[in-house]
Amino acid sequence: MNAATAPVSPAPVWDVINGFTSYWALSAALDLGVFDALAKEADTGTGLDAAQLAAAIGAVGPGPVTVLAETLVALDLLTAVEDRFHLTPAAERFLVSTAPASMAALVRYSPGPPNAWPGLADTVRTGAPEPTVTADLIELYPALVRATGPTQAGVAKAVAAELERRGWWPEQPTVVDLGCGSGAWLTGLLQSRPNGQVIAVDLPNVLPIAEQAATDIGMRDQVIAVAGDYLDVTLPVAAADVVVLAHVLRAEPTDRAQQLLARAVELAGADGVVVVVDYTRPDPVRNGIGEDGEDGGGGEDRSSVYGAARHELLLSLTMLASTAGLGVTVADLRSWAAAAGAELVDSFEPVPRQHVRLIRSRTPEATS
Numbered sequence: 389m390n391a392a393t394a395p396v397s398p399a400p401v402w403d404v405i406n407g408f409t410s411y412w413a414l415s416a417a418l419d420l421g422v423f424d425a426l427a428k429e430a431d432t433g434t435g436l437d438a439a440q441l442a443a444a445i446g447a448v449g450p451g452p453v454t455v456l457a458e459t460l461v462a463l464d465l466l467t468a469v470e471d472r473f474h475l476t477p478a479a480e481r482f483l484v485s486t487a488p489a490s491m492a493a494l495v496r497y498s499p500g501p502p503n504a505w506p507g508l509a510d511t512v513r514t515g516a517p518e519p520t521v522t523a524d525l526i527e528l529y530p531a532l533v534r535a536t537g538p539t540q541a542g543v544a545k546a547v548a549a550e551l552e553r554r555g556w557w558p559e560q561p562t563v564v565d566l567g568c569g570s571g572a573w574l575t576g577l578l579q580s581r582p583n584g585q586v587i588a589v590d591l592p593n594v595l596p597i598a599e600q601a602a603t604d605i606g607m608r609d610q611v612i613a614v615a616g617d618y619l620d621v622t623l624p625v626a627a628a629d630v631v632v633l634a635h636v637l638r639a640e641p642t643d644r645a646q647q648l649l650a651r652a653v654e655l656a657g658a659d660g661v662v663v664v665v666d667y668t669r670p671d672p673v674r675n676g677i678g679e680d681g682e683d684g685g686g687g688e689d690r691s692s693v694y695g696a697a698r699h700e701l702l703l704s705l706t707m708l709a710s711t712a713g714l715g716v717t718v719a720d721l722r723s724w725a726a727a728a729g730a731e732l733v734d735s736f737e738p739v740p741r742q743h744v745r746l747i748r749s750r751t752p753e754a755t756s
């Protein structure tokens with residue numbers, strides 16, 4: 389059969405439908421405590437058969453548990469040896485609720501407010517979700533930021549080490565953390581500089597979480613907590629050694645995102661650095677050449693570019709479903725930085741999928 393007559397497979401469509409089912413299989417397994425039950429047996433190496441697993445999670449019998457467990461094997465979240473189920477290394481590290489890098493809470497909260505999704509078509513048509521959806525997201529933020537805290541703490545520590553390597557991390561830094569969430573960034577940074585000070589900004593319903601995080605490490609006195617919209621609250625200009633914008637730009641509509649980056653540049657002044665962490669969408673192609681420098685002319689197939697950015701695109705869509713944010717591209721960051729008299733000076737990926745961009749004011753020499 390040649391290519392022209394080969395049947396077109398419906399597999400991509402089924403993959404999407406099955407994505408929904410897979411998500412709920414994982415959610416149910418977490419709700420039932422499947423991974424935690426298997427973790428208790430991990431030391432013995434014997435695993436559990438369906439009847440034992442059913443007993444461990446309080447299910448009525450092995451039948452439904454077998455279907456769920458076999459599906460989890462197919463999803464690479466469990467393994468099966470004979471009739472016994474075991475954790476995969478990924479499940480042991482990321483799905484057991486007590487694991488330090490557990491993503492169990494993130495599975496629940498990462499998709500944002502559940503009512504955002506049935507309205508996505510209207511959101512795309514009208515350009516913004518129903519106000520009630522955005523209100524639900526704000527209500528969800530405390531749980532969401534708690535769930536992302538462990539990952540962000542790791543990124544913050546890696547960024548402190550990188551700033552130190554570059555000589556941009558003074559002994560007593562002043563940090564401004566815009567949209568500080570769980571406080572993972574401010575605690576991660578303060579632990580590397582116990583004499584530093586952080587101005588932490590977030591919405592009133594979220595800020596107490598960051599304050600508590602600072603209290604928990606005995607550094608509450610070094611944190612000035614400012615409740616309100618990060619574009620409106622009063623903050624000292626050109627006083628920060630480091631301004632953190634971690635996972636905030638993509639949730640803002642373009643005009644507000646640009647204003648926020650400009651504000652961060654202003655707070656950092658001539659000598660500070662703005663640290664942007666976000667899941668960036670691919671740059672657009674303009675005049676044949678992508679802003680990332682790629683030649684997009686001559687009918688170049690861009691499909692592989694978007695395929696490679698699947699994770700970032702789906703997270704941008706998650707934001708679009710519940711905010712007026714369109715995600716952010718590196719081209720956006722470059723042009724917004726340039727408009728604010730700054731430039732993107734470097735990028736690195738200290739933790740998989742966590743891309744850090746460093747933006748600094750243009751020095752007089754650099755602009756001349």
Ligand SMILES: C[S@@+](CC[C@H](N)C(=O)[O-])C[C@H]1O[C@@H](n2cnc3c(N)ncnc32)[C@H](O)[C@@H]1O
Pocket residue numbers: 529533536537540566567568569570572573589590591594616617618619633634635636
């Ligand atoms: C995805 S979380 C990121 C939290 C933190 N920067 C991190 O990376 O872990 C976005 C944060 O921005 C905060 N936020 C959203 N809109 C805000 C606004 N207008 N002013 C201040 N904070 C805001 C949210 O409450 C939330 O804590």
